[in-house]
Amino acid sequence: MKGHLKNFTLLTVSTLIMAVGIYFFKFANNFTFGGITGFAVLVAKFTPLSASDFSFIANMLLLIIGLFVLGKKFAAQTSYSSILLSVTLSGLERIYPMSHPLTNEPLLELIFAIVLPAIGSAILFNIGASSGGTDVIAMILKKYTSVDIGKGLLASDILFTIAGFFVFDIKTGLYSLLGLTMRSTLIDSLIESLNRSKYFHVVCSEPEPICEFIKNDLKRGATIVLAQGAFTGDDKYIILTVLSPNEAIKLRNFIKAHTTGAFLLISNTSEIIGKGFHSV
Template sequence: MKYATTIKEYFAITISTLLIVVGVYFFKFPNNFTFGGVTGLSVVLGRVTPISPSNVNLIMNVVLLILGFLFLGKKFAIKTVYSSLLLSLCLSGLEHYYPMSKPLTDQPMLELVFAVALPAFGSALLFNMDASSGGTDIAALIMQKYTTFDIGHALFYSDVLITLSAFLVFDIKTALFSAFGLLAKSLAIDNVIESINLAKYFNVVCSNPEIICHYIVNELKRSATVCDAEGAFSHKHKYIIFTAMRRPQAVQLRRYIKTVEPDAFILISNTSEIIGKGFHG
């Protein structure tokens, strides 16, 4: 079971990393979009040096991985190492076997959407599995360990500086697209993570909690908490069921409650921060 879980996890990490690869190589690099991170810096250095962006990315990631092992030791996440090396090797491999001399289309805004969306979705999936694609995240971990800097602000300012460098290296249109890409990227990752983790929280006021809890435990494979309550208007004895579950299960529970106890009072709210068994540890 443990090996099956590990294989499943690394398969998901591989798919997530490949999404980043597609977004970076086919949409970010050809258009010279430079909205932060190692890949953004690689675009800039690829223009001002004879080294291609893919090879710059590979060199920088290898250097950062070595620094990660030196300064972070055994706590350095193996999943990040795997994703970072896979990302760098895939970018270099694509450059060798499928070189691109120009963008895929003549629609830079369309390409910017994919340059932001694919890496943002891939990064969000990685973050959700306690992994990352390396790069500036490694530098952030080192800074977090040895300094008192605000890492979030430090990473944001470094992304801003990398994006601003586009105004010095590329034409104004490319620089403006890059600036817009930085804003979109900062919003996209958070929204994707929240959407992935979105669950439903139930407060069910009812008279017969046993049948509802039996359905929750035996059919939906979740648990619940039941409390005694009293109606403020009727003063009748009631019960409140507290439970949380994923969206497909929530649809089933809502339908079931309306069938077995149509007079139940149901409060359903969205939440993406649930810590406990069956959710995040």
């Protein structure tokens, strides 16, 4: 129950963060990068529909198509975020209509248009969810074709972004192109930061006190490997464990205070699969 509540909270907060970044900074400045919401900016220029309303219609249509093509499991993972994002964008348009950007600093607004949706997307991807949109198209193509989905979606994003040069002006197009370039890199970096852990190699002669501290105080597991010193030929033990950054500080301080002659190798890692981390 606690895990479901945490996931629901993360879904809600991340989707609302995305909505704020898209509505107040992306739509208001006509930035055309980023899937359905980027396309919505172009549609709003030529039709009576606003970008928010077009996003709502497009996301709902894609959600219905996804339900029939991809099944109920897809709907359970995607529908809440997709509906919440679409409804929030349409609601913001009616509660706080915007006829111009919030500030006269387009570069500052571009940063928020990139960072806020990127944070929201990173949280969603990290818990195995999505906000719908072009993700639905990607999932359908993946099911029925051998098309390289990543390249296909990147190509559509590039087309929408380039269209911004002709539909609006060169400055808006350049900002959109910059946003497209930075967006995917930032999302990858944020996901890595959310999953970052510390991987320990501890080489020592007496592993018991260190392992007891890991098990009893940190509530983590460890693996002991018997080794031999290349220079002295003495028997050594290598303790392997993965900890959160806060736990890593505690272990490092414990070893420093209670163990002499230990050799530590500590590295950053973000791909941990197993008990206590991500399930297989």
